[in-house]
Amino acid sequence: MSSFGQNYRVHTYGESHCKSVGCIVDGVPPGLRLTEEDIQVQLSRRRPGQSDITTARSEFDTVHLQSGTEHGVTLGTPIGLLVQNKDQRPHDYAETDLYPRPSHADYTYLAKYGLKASSGGGRASARETIGRVAAGAIAEKYLKQAYGIEIVAFVASVGKIALPFAEEEDEVLGKEYMNLVNTVTREQVDKEITRCPHKETSKKMEETIRAAKAKDDSLGGSVTCVIRNAPSGLGEPAFDKLEAVLAHAMLSIPSTKSFEIGSGIRGTTFPGSIHNDPFIEGKDPRTGQDTLRTSTNWSGGIQGGITNGEDIYFRIGFKPPATIAQEQPTARYDGSAGVLAAKGRHDPCVVPRAVPIVETMAAIVIMDMVLQQNARKQAASLLPPLTHLPPTMVLPGKSTVQAVVNGKDVGAVQSQKVGEE
Numbered sequence: 127m128s129s130f131g132q133n134y135r136v137h138t139y140g141e142s143h144c145k146s147v148g149c150i151v152d153g154v155p156p157g158l159r160l161t162e163e164d165i166q167v168q169l170s171r172r173r174p175g176q177s178d179i180t181t182a183r184s185e186f187d188t189v190h191l192q193s194g195t196e197h198g199v200t201l202g203t204p205i206g207l208l209v210q211n212k213d214q215r216p217h218d219y220a221e222t223d224l225y226p227r228p229s230h231a232d233y234t235y236l237a238k239y240g241l242k243a244s245s246g247g248g249r250a251s252a253r254e255t256i257g258r259v260a261a262g263a264i265a266e267k268y269l270k271q272a273y274g275i276e277i278v279a280f281v282a283s284v285g286k287i288a289l290p291f292a293e294e295e296d297e298v299l300g301k302e303y304m305n306l307v308n309t310v311t312r313e314q315v316d317k318e319i320t321r322c323p324h325k326e327t328s329k330k331m332e333e334t335i336r337a338a339k340a341k342d343d344s345l346g347g348s349v350t351c352v353i354r355n356a357p358s359g360l361g362e363p364a365f366d367k368l369e370a371v372l373a374h375a376m377l378s379i380p381s382t383k384s385f386e387i388g389s390g391i392r393g394t395t396f397p398g399s400i401h402n403d404p405f406i407e408g409k410d411p412r413t414g415q416d417t418l419r420t421s422t423n424w425s426g427g428i429q430g431g432i433t434n435g436e437d438i439y440f441r442i443g444f445k446p447p448a449t450i451a452q453e454q455p456t457a458r459y460d461g462s463a464g465v466l467a468a469k470g471r472h473d474p475c476v477v478p479r480a481v482p483i484v485e486t487m488a489a490i491v492i493m494d495m496v497l498q499q500n501a502r503k504q505a506a507s508l509l510p511p512l513t514h515l516p517p518t519m520v521l522p523g524k525s526t527v528q529a530v531v532n533g534k535d536v537g538a539v540q541s542q543k544v545g546e547e
């Protein structure tokens with residue numbers, strides 16, 4: 127189906143060349159100041175035609191709020207968001223009436239529905255992601271105001287050009303890469319048209335994308351995303367582990383091929399003695415309260431499916447776009463052999479435009495988990511305070527945890543006081 131999320135639920139609609147695309151988003155808390163400008167920022171970062179290394183389809187993707195707000199404030203009711211498709215050229219796709227594009231979704235859509243949208247990628251088009259980006263921009267605003275959460279994604283590789291993930295063999299991930307993960311801002315990311323915030327690497331990426339484009343070819347790449355200031359305790363212990371839901375969200379973005387949390391596949395080559403994240407005494411960066419921190423963060427901020435308060439970071443791999451103007455031998459729908467040189471305006475590499483899609487999908491996931499955890503904490507807060515707990519349930523030491531253990535306190539609790547009145 128076309129919905130995602132439980133407590134913050136997004137339903138997207140629209141195809142590549144229909145009248146409009148958009149979403150209905152349910153679960154936005156009432157009382158959030160919200161205007162179209164708040165949402166437009168991320169849509170404009172996603173829009174096509176931003177530079178000569180993205181598709182030439184020119185859309186401004188102006189968003190129109192349809193419902194759910196009054197006088198610039200959310201009502202708590204479903205929010206409808208609409209973006210008109212303006213620069214449609216369905217005739218560009220005449221060849222795909224004869225050929226299913228190799229590695230695109232033409233054949234599988236036909237297999238599933240028995241018919242296909244007459245032009246473009248239908249629902250498989252990246253135009254579908256407009257609804258997600260709009261819904262995620264609202265979540266980002268709430269998360270920033272309520273928790274100071276910030277989400278930043280950046281391009282980590284294009285084809286064979288990559289950031290230095292590690293300088294030394296024995297490093298799980300290198301200092302330069304982790305420094306970007308820890309400190310990079312959206313302003314730094316947007317300074318480069320590739321959205322790789324490392325000038326030298328970005329220049330090489332630009333060159334390689336332009337060279338692929340000149341050969342009517344395309345390139346894949348990867349995007350790293352970091353979520354800062356998320357409270358501990360988000361995520362569910364079994365099927366909705368936070369990394370599982372993040373992977374679901376990210377792998378639902380068109381063109382994605384892989385998802386790695388924290389140290390990812392590289393981390394699997396190290397022993398536990400190097401890969402473990404030892405605990406240290408520290409302060410919660412949001413609340414300033416004493417808490418346990420970790421001296422490294424190869425877990426990517428999630429252990430047992432639940433946030434530990436450290437930065438959450440992950441990397442997503444995107445394949446080269448399927449539609450290329452270069453001649454490709456392939457079969458027509460009728461089985462006869464032919465050669466397809468696909469016309470139309472297409473991205474030579476999707477990763478620069480994927481950055482805001484990744485950020486906003488991450489925001490949707492965190493928003494959903496925040497609402498879920500807050501419902502649990504609120505429910506627990508209505509119970510009479512717990513007394514006479516066995517000593518094994520009482521944590522020693524002075525660290526604080528965001529836990530649901532004290533009937534009165536729904537926030538961080540002083541652990542040694544649990545069970546005392």
Ligand SMILES: Cc1cc2nc3c(=O)[nH]c(=O)nc-3n(C[C@H](O)[C@H](O)[C@H](O)COP(=O)(O)O)c2cc1C
Nearest residue numbers: 230231250251252380381447448449472473476479
């Ligand atoms: C931002 C973005 C832009 C995209 N642009 C194109 C494109 O111009 N041409 C194309 O063939 N695929 C493009 N795609 C990928 C297709 O939407 C996707 O490959 C296709 O639906 C097949 O699905 P799959 O690759 O996820 O299996 C784009 C994806 C994203 C995220």
